[in-house]
Amino acid sequence: MAKGEETRGVILHQGVETAYKVGLGGLTIGELARATGLSKSGLFAHFRSKESLQLQVLARAREEFTDTVLRPAVRAPRGEKRVRALFENWLHSGVYRTAGVCLYVKALNEFEEQTGAVRDQILQGHRDLYDSIAQIFRTGISEGQFKADADPMQFAYDLNGVLLAAYNWVRIIGPDDAEARARRSFEALLDAARA
Amino acid sequence: MAKGEETRGVILHQGVETAYKVGLGGLTIGELARATGLSKSGLFAHFRSKESLQLQVLARAREEFTDTVLRPAVRAPRGEKRVRALFENWLHSGVYRTAGVCLYVKALNEFEEQTGAVRDQILQGHRDLYDSIAQIFRTGISEGQFKADADPMQFAYDLNGVLLAAYNWVRIIGPDDAEARARRSFEALLDAARA
Numbered sequence: 001m002a003k004g005e006e007t008r009g010v011i012l013h014q015g016v017e018t019a020y021k022v023g024l025g026g027l028t029i030g031e032l033a034r035a036t037g038l039s040k041s042g043l044f045a046h047f048r049s050k051e052s053l054q055l056q057v058l059a060r061a062r063e064e065f066t067d068t069v070l071r072p073a074v075r076a077p078r079g080e081k082r083v084r085a086l087f088e089n090w091l092h093s094g095v096y097r098t099a100g101v102c103l104y105v106k107a108l109n110e111f112e113e114q115t116g117a118v119r120d121q122i123l124q125g126h127r128d129l130y131d132s133i134a135q136i137f138r139t140g141i142s143e144g145q146f147k148a149d150a151d152p153m154q155f156a157y158d159l160n161g162v163l164l165a166a167y168n169w170v171r172i173i174g175p176d177d178a179e180a181r182a183r184r185s186f187e188a189l190l191d192a193a194r195a
Numbered sequence: 196m197a198k199g200e201e202t203r204g205v206i207l208h209q210g211v212e213t214a215y216k217v218g219l220g221g222l223t224i225g226e227l228a229r230a231t232g233l234s235k236s237g238l239f240a241h242f243r244s245k246e247s248l249q250l251q252v253l254a255r256a257r258e259e260f261t262d263t264v265l266r267p268a269v270r271a272p273r274g275e276k277r278v279r280a281l282f283e284n285w286l287h288s289g290v291y292r293t294a295g296v297c298l299y300v301k302a303l304n305e306f307e308e309q310t311g312a313v314r315d316q317i318l319q320g321h322r323d324l325y326d327s328i329a330q331i332f333r334t335g336i337s338e339g340q341f342k343a344d345a346d347p348m349q350f351a352y353d354l355n356g357v358l359l360a361a362y363n364w365v366r367i368i369g370p371d372d373a374e375a376r377a378r379r380s381f382e383a384l385l386d387a388a389r390a
Binding site: 021022023101105106108109110112113123126127130154157158160161162164165168169171172173181184185188192 | 379
């Protein structure tokens with residue numbers, strides 16, 4: 001059982017990496033077999049359907065984002081330091097680890113016209129991220145560091161914009177400049193938020 | 196000739212609308228035949244190849260963006276009024292006309308892993324847009340309305356972020372709130388830019 005779980009984790013991680021390249025829509029059991037070197041029949045026994053594979057890969061991508069970006073941020077002190085850790089972790093992940101690709105943004109584009117469980121999970125992931133950002137920002141209001149009447153969801157909107165702009169810039173112009181520009185935008189957001 | 200050009204324009208406009216739905220990668224001559232009701236052989240005579248069709252549809256999408264967003268903005272007085280017109284035209288186009296989809300962003304996701312003329316044109320379109328925004332912003336520096344040491348390309352980065360955030364929000368949460376939030380972010384950018 002423990003070994004099965006471990007294998008599953010390795011396969012799903014490879015699924016995330018593959019989906020970054022071919023898109024979630026292109027992530028079939030056949031494609032994953034090519035990427036992992038495992039048999040299609042073995043993978044089919046694990047996942048049963050393309051949709052089930054896509055849903056589990058989305059869940060895994062979300063866990064990886066939580067582990068590298070959100071969870072370490074929440075270990076920082078409440079308020080500005082925590083917001084700053086969130087930004088730095090996210091920027092580093094987006095600019096260097098995934099080279100300007102966000103699987104949830106990419107998948108949102110792919111599944112725009114399709115209703116169903118995959119699209120629902122993509123939308124839910126985005127909504128939960130907005131909520132997490134707002135919640136982290138709110139600790140800065142409670143601590144008296146940010147303006148009492150600041151709108152945490154507006155901050156979530158703005159910070160998402162800074163990162164989307166960085167992801168875009170990485171792919172159009174390059175990584176180094178993206179990082180410096182994102183940092184300038186972020187400092188301006190913080191300046192406007194401080195009490 | 197005039198009639199041929201007109202027909203071409205109608206077909207390419209339909210190509211843009213179709214690419215919004217199926218993606219530029221899904222825009223084949225067969226798909227366009229279905230969308231227009233024209234024969235595949237007639238369309239093939241016009242476009243010769245899928246790549247040529249994709250390049251012409253990208254060029255047409257860019258012209259439509261220029262006609263609805265950039266050109267009317269440049270008719271506004273130089274400086275803040277022109278920047279404001281750019282923002283309002285772009286926001287209206289993104290939130291209502293295309294419901295949060297930007298063909299160039301969508302295509303950037305699709306053609307990420309492919310080298311070639313289509314990807315080159317997508318990247319060039321993005322770069323030219325950054326330049327156009329920076330140029331419009333620069334008129335506000337010349338007119339003494341914005342800080343003399345403001346960085347026009349940073350403004351282009353930030354404004355792009357505000358719009359990317361709006362496009363994202365439209366699709367996750369909905370159009371009305373997207374507009375109000377984008378406007379708040381934009382006003383904060385202007386406040387920071389003013390001399």
